[in-house]
Amino acid sequence: MTGTQPLERQRRQEKEKPKGRPRGFDRETALERALTLFWQHGYEATSISGLTKAMGISPPSLYAAFGDKRSLFEEAVARYQESYGAFTPRALTEEPTARGAIERVLHEAAAEFTAPGRPHGCLVISGAVNCGPESADVEAALRDIREASKHAIHDRVVSGVRTGELPADTDTEALAQYYAAVFQGMSTQARDGASRSELEALAELAMRAWPS
């Protein structure tokens, strides 16, 4: 199992001391810069030369540390989910009510999608939209993450039905898909230049559709 991930990681996790010459750059900050570039331009439009320039390293160093372009992108997406994108599962699990959970997701999205100093919108939503046939699997990988997020919303709605917060005849699938769509629409709006307060108002309006 662990054999499938890069040797690099295994060693770091097991805290073994590397034997030869240590690398001359910080792997985490390099990954962070790659993440930012992918976030701006998406998978295919981000070139290796652009990445090496932004990461401050040469191509061989990049390939030695991260494998190929696809692996680097996957690792960047994983990092994104653990950092910038972590607010969504957090809100869904921490809030006591389903309505509160969804509301918090949307309002935190309004802030996260427009946070200064980093690209606007969501990497998972806009990171691999325009893909050629040879990288269709990358596009599919992000789609799977989006579907998983929708299911997470759905699960929270279903649990709201179970506790009696929502009517028993609630169309949980439709409600989950609706809020997933609003979430994705907010990302597009943020990319197009919408401000945080505009997205807050948008989120507030979206909550008016909540079953009463």
Place this chain on the structure above:
Amino acid sequence: MTGTQPLERQRRQEKEKPKGRPRGFDRETALERALTLFWQHGYEATSISGLTKAMGISPPSLYAAFGDKRSLFEEAVARYQESYGAFTPRALTEEPTARGAIERVLHEAAAEFTAPGRPHGCLVISGAVNCGPESADVEAALRDIREASKHAIHDRVVSGVRTGELPADTDTEALAQYYAAVFQGMSTQARDGASRSELEALAELAMRAWPS
């Protein structure tokens, strides 16, 4: 003014007879096929070789008839707006009430975004998301169209306020941005495989946010 558009078009519009050898393919069907390919993969991920293959012509024929890749994309987008995308301004102008107009836009979008035999979702929304720095202007051009659509929605909402259909204190900007976001979210959902009936239910839910 007219000098800025390709000579080709001028001649067609003026119904002059071309002098030399006529071209061996139908320009409209070739453009339609290019449009479909751009719709599937987006601007940058669609290559000239893919286009020539889909259009059934050779590169020199493509460049003679359409200029460069960017011009071809612009013309494809224009064609899209006049055909597949024309339902939006039509719904906004034809319906007597603002609510009816928005509702019709969303329901027709549910059908259009999932119509069989052609790519799902909206070309203007997903056609130029992942762009490198050298084609940032293409990305911006589609964004301008999206902004124009949002303004069209806003205008319809404002006219609804004027006629008394909507309360005078309605936040028209927020309402327009909300429905624009829902529209864009529906496109993403359609691209991810949502069915027409699912999008219909989504549209129905979105209308529950309408001010009462």
Place this chain on the structure above:
DNA sequence: GACCTTCTGTAGTAGTCGCTACGGAAAACC
């Protein structure tokens, strides 16, 4: 028929793509 204009197919341009072979540099172990 000749002539003229335009289109079409081959073939190739310079440039960039993702990726890597190779030699030297640098740090840890003995």
Place this chain on the structure above:
DNA sequence: GGTTTTCCGTAGCGACTACTACAGAAGGTC
């Protein structure tokens, strides 16, 4: 210090990109 192991920079790989020079073919006008 010597050896070993790894990393780094240069330089370049084949394949692809958008795009085009050129020659010949094909239809119109005379």
